[in-house]
Amino acid sequence: MKLLALMKKEFHRFFHDPRLIVTILLPGIVIFLLYNVIGSLVNTQEKYDYKVYVAGDAAYAQVIKAAVEADGSGSTVELVFAAEEEGKAAVQKGEASALLVFSENFTPAAGSSVQIWYGGSDESLSFYNLATAVLQGIAQANTFSVEGHSFEPEENFAKMFIAGLLPFLVVTFVFSACMSVTLESVAGEKERGTLATILATSVKRSHIALGKVIPLSCISAIGAASSFCGVVFSLPKLMGADLTVLGGYGFGSYVLLFLLILSFVPLIVSAIATVSTLSRSVKEASGYTSVVMILVMLVSIVSMVVTQMGDWVIAVPVLNAVVFMGKILGGELAVWQSLASVAANLVYTVLLVWLISRMLSSERVMFGK
Amino acid sequence: MNDLFTDEIVRAENLKKTFTLSRKQQRVEKTTSTRKVAVDGLSFSAYRGEIFGLLGPNGAGKTTTLRMLSTLIKPDEGDAYIMGHSVLKDPQKVRDCIGFLTSELKLEGFFTPDYLFDFFGAMHGVEKTVLASRKKELFGRFGIGAFSQVKVSDLSTGMKQKVSLVISIVHDPDVVIFDEPTNGLDVLTAKVVTDFLGELKNMGKSILLSTHIFSLVEKLCDRVGVIIDGKMAECGALSDLCGGKSLEERFFEIYRGIKGDIL
Ligand SMILES: Nc1ncnc2c1ncn2[C@@H]1O[C@H](COP(=O)(O)OP(=O)(O)OP(=O)(O)O)[C@@H](O)[C@H]1O
Ligand SMILES: [Mg+2]
Numbered sequence: 001m002k003l004l005a006l007m008k009k010e011f012h013r014f015f016h017d018p019r020l021i022v023t024i025l026l027p028g029i030v031i032f033l034l035y036n037v038i039g040s041l042v043n044t045q046e047k048y049d050y051k052v053y054v055a056g057d058a059a060y061a062q063v064i065k066a067a068v069e070a071d072g073s074g075s076t077v078e079l080v081f082a083a084e085e086e087g088k089a090a091v092q093k094g095e096a097s098a099l100l101v102f103s104e105n106f107t108p109a110a111g112s113s114v115q116i117w118y119g120g121s122d123e124s125l126s127f128y129n130l131a132t133a134v135l136q137g138i139a140q141a142n143t144f145s146v147e148g149h150s151f152e153p154e155e156n157f158a159k160m161f162i163a164g165l166l167p168f169l170v171v172t173f174v175f176s177a178c179m180s181v182t183l184e185s186v187a188g189e190k191e192r193g194t195l196a197t198i199l200a201t202s203v204k205r206s207h208i209a210l211g212k213v214i215p216l217s218c219i220s221a222i223g224a225a226s227s228f229c230g231v232v233f234s235l236p237k238l239m240g241a242d243l244t245v246l247g248g249y250g251f252g253s254y255v256l257l258f259l260l261i262l263s264f265v266p267l268i269v270s271a272i273a274t275v276s277t278l279s280r281s282v283k284e285a286s287g288y289t290s291v292v293m294i295l296v297m298l299v300s301i302v303s304m305v306v307t308q309m310g311d312w313v314i315a316v317p318v319l320n321a322v323v324f325m326g327k328i329l330g331g332e333l334a335v336w337q338s339l340a341s342v343a344a345n346l347v348y349t350v351l352l353v354w355l356i357s358r359m360l361s362s363e364r365v366m367f368g369k
Numbered sequence: 370m371n372d373l374f375t376d377e378i379v380r381a382e383n384l385k386k387t388f389t390l391s392r393k394q395q396r397v398e399k400t401t402s403t404r405k406v407a408v409d410g411l412s413f414s415a416y417r418g419e420i421f422g423l424l425g426p427n428g429a430g431k432t433t434t435l436r437m438l439s440t441l442i443k444p445d446e447g448d449a450y451i452m453g454h455s456v457l458k459d460p461q462k463v464r465d466c467i468g469f470l471t472s473e474l475k476l477e478g479f480f481t482p483d484y485l486f487d488f489f490g491a492m493h494g495v496e497k498t499v500l501a502s503r504k505k506e507l508f509g510r511f512g513i514g515a516f517s518q519v520k521v522s523d524l525s526t527g528m529k530q531k532v533s534l535v536i537s538i539v540h541d542p543d544v545v546i547f548d549e550p551t552n553g554l555d556v557l558t559a560k561v562v563t564d565f566l567g568e569l570k571n572m573g574k575s576i577l578l579s580t581h582i583f584s585l586v587e588k589l590c591d592r593v594g595v596i597i598d599g600k601m602a603e604c605g606a607l608s609d610l611c612g613g614k615s616l617e618e619r620f621f622e623i624y625r626g627i628k629g630d631i632l
Contacts, residue, residue: 005491013479193475200441200474201492202464363442 002203006211010185014219023180024219027173028226035234048123050077051095053087056102060114064100067134068127077127091117097127112144120150167325168300170227170261171318175296177223178268179289182216186276187285190366199366206357212273213353217266224261253328256338260328263345264321268296270352277359314340317348376417378544378575379438383447384411386433386599407433409599410447415577415592420570422590423579424620430599431579432471435548438577439469451544465493468538471548478522482513482532485521486539493540500539507535511561527558534562538569545569547578551585563589583616595620597627 014020050068054061058081065077080087080096087099099117106112114135118128128148135146189195198208272289279285300322303309313323320341327334359365386408395401408430415421423431436442438449440460448455454462476485483504490500508514511531516524521532530553538545550566551559566576566589580586586593587607593616594604602623603610611619 002492002494005488009480009488012484013477017479189477192477193473194477196441197474197476197489198492200439200464200469201489202461202494203492204461367436367442 003207003211006198006203006207007215010212010215011219013185014181014215020181020184024177024223025226027177027223028228028230031169031173031227031230032234035231047074048097048126050075050097050123050127051080051090052077052127053080053082053090053096053099054102055082055084055087055099057104057106058100058102060102060106060108061100063138064131064134068130071130088117091119091124094119094121097121097124098131100131106144108138108144110144113147114144115147115149117149164304164326166231166329167322168297168304170224170231170325171264171296171300171322173227174220174224174261174265175268175293177227178216178220178265178272179286179293181219181223182212182269182272183276183282183285183289185216186212186273187279187282190277190279191281196366199360204357205360206353208360209273209353209356213266213270213349213356216273217269220269221262221265224265228258228261250333252333252335256328256333256335257325259342260321260325260338263342263349264318266349267317267345267352270349270356274352274356274359277356278365311337314344317345320344377414378417379413379415379421379449379451379577381411381413381434381438381447381449384408384434384437384444384449385446386430386437386442387445407599408437408444411596411599411601412447413594413601413604415575417575418570418573419591420566420576420578420589422586422593423577423596424581424583424586424593424616425579425596426581426624429596431581431596432473432548433599434596435469435471435546435577435579436473439467439471439546440464441469441473465540466542467544467546468540468542469546469548470534470537470550472552473548474533474537476521476529476533476536479520481518481520482508482524482535483517485532485536489536490539495540503539503541507538510565511535527554530554530558531561534565543574545574545576547576549580550578551580551582583620587616595623597624602627 052061052065058079061079065079068077069075080090082090084099084101087096087101090096091099097118099115101115101117103111103113106114116128116131116135118124128150132146132148186195195208199205271292272285275288275292276282276285279288296318299316299319303313303319303322303326309323314320314337320337324334324338324341328338385406388405388407390398390400390403390405394405395403398405411430411434413421423434425431433442437444438451438456440456440463443457448457450456451463452466454466456463480488486504486508487500490503495503508517511534513528513532513535516528516532521529524532530550534547534550537547545566547566550562554562563585566578570576578585578589590607592604592606593610595602595610603619607616610616614622
């Protein structure tokens with residue numbers, strides 16, 4: 001009951017202050033706008049004259065041609081019917097935009113398949129995106145398979161970009177959300193002497209710690225969710241041909257991403273709450289918090305640069321979330337590693353909460369001058 | 370004497386508290402020693418139904434003593450018992466049976482008196498219906514009713530003090546510990562507070578207060594302890610202690626006896 005009252009107080013404090021609500025929701029809106037601007041810069045529909053080789057049962061190639069030409073950019077598609085090998089050679093040399101290989105007796109139904117071979121040029125990627133969108137549109141009702149094959153090892157610029165930069169951005173925005181609420185609530189209350197008033201009552205110190213960390217995490221999670229939505233809603237714009245990439249990340253990926261972010265939030269909140277409890281003023285606490293922030297930023301930048309890391313990263317807070325968010329966004333569904341990271345972060349959070357309640361009972365920390 | 374006064378409610382035994390001074394504090398205190406003995410082997414008892422006053426000059430150690438009694442800080446040596454509970458071994462029990470009012474404990478300015486009363490009621494585990502009737506009674510008694518929905522930060526100093534006072538006794542504690550309860554209040558508000566202390570006494574509460582105001586002690590206290598330099602210089606019933614003289618006169622006598630001269 002006492003814990004409940006403590007938690008309710010934090011929520012009340014937050015939801016009755018419009019300024020706090022704005023600080024929490026702003027990051028998501030900023031991400032959304034930012035990514036949409038980037039997206040429209042990256043993906044302005046260019047006019048291309050595609051040359052596309054077609055092999056196999058080619059009846060549906062005309063459908064794709066018609067759909068691509070109808071997209072309003074004024075692009076044209078020239079179909080060249082040839083053998084598979086000849087088409088591959090042409091794409092590889094850059095003479096053709098792509099090669100479509102239809103399976104024998106292709107009908108848009110289960111059992112049939114289409115392969116799309118494409119290169120690294122913008123023209124090639126653009127056709128790949130458009131064609132996949134068209135085919136998946138058809139395939140939604142009729143389950144045939146669409147496979148993309150790239151001749152370029154670095155396949156998709158946008159996907160790489162997302163996988164690399166997004167975790168970093170999410171971490172940054174989550175951190176700032178946690179920071180704005182936690183500093184004010186923990187260091188602020190200590191500085192103003194209102195925490196001492198609660199300490200003078202018989203409430204358990206662990207309840208005071210939980211009464212801070214739980215609601216502040218929920219509030220920060222709203223901020224994180226806002227950033228997350230900002231990202232998800234910008235993906236289509238950023239990727240140009242939306243369905244491919246959105247479909248590329250399955251439901252499972254989104255669940256894992258969300259869990260990773262969610263496990264990361266209470267960890268950061270309790271870390272900031274810890275330094276806030278140690279500090280004498282909000283100013284001092286924000287000083288320490290910016291050190292923590294720089295560490296977190298460094299860690300996420302390192303993980304962007306160093307791509308191959310062993311499973312030991314699971315045990316490293318923050319780094320684990322960044323690395324596996326990156327992997328998932330890069331198309332690798334690292335299920336057990338992600339779940340283990342979530343668990344690890346939870347353990348660290350519990351440890352920090354325990355530490356905070358110890359500090360709340362410490363006269364030196366709470367009343368030392 | 371009334372036999373109410375035989376029931377020992379507060380017992381301080383040889384309390385000692387030493388603070389480590391920071392550089393800055395050393396400069397302020399004009400000392401080169403890194404340690405400051407704030408309370409130095411203090412013992413006294415307070416009994417049920419009485420108002421006990423700790424009287425002493427600035428820096429005597431009154432606040433430090435009350436902070437130890439209310440478990441905010443721990444004594445280095447000695448122990449104190451409130452209703453039989455040790456402040457060292459059983460701080461949670463002590464917190465439940467005392468109401469502590471001191472300028473160090475602030476109320477969050479964002480909330481209203483109404484909200485804070487309920488919140489601290491919950492912190493002490495007061496039942497909802499009991500809480501509601503107590504709120505009505507206390508808010509009425511102190512004229513807080515009209516301000517119950519005004520944010521604490523928007524209240525005047527006097528009203529803030531009244532709200533703090535009401536909230537410190539939200540759980541109807543048996544022992545009330547007030548550090549300088551009338552500090553910064555105008556005569557009207559101060560009277561409301563002192564009258565209320567008298568009323569609390571009549572309700573059978575035991576009250577421990579600290580002050581450097583002689584008239585407050587003379588008006589309210591049954592017994593008084595004079596603290597000088599962290600030590601109990603003199604302690605006893607007000608009339609015995611004064612021995613016919615005014616409290617002020619007696620205080621200066623005691624002070625001279627210990628310090629030689631007044632500065
Ligand atoms: N946290 C602290 N650190 C260092 N010294 C302290 C601390 N708290 C109190 N002191 C010192 O201990 C001594 C006693 O302080 P205390 O506040 O108990 O006095 P007081 O009797 O309440 O005085 P006042 O009438 O001014 O309130 C003072 O010299 C004070 O400077
Ligand atoms: Mg004092």
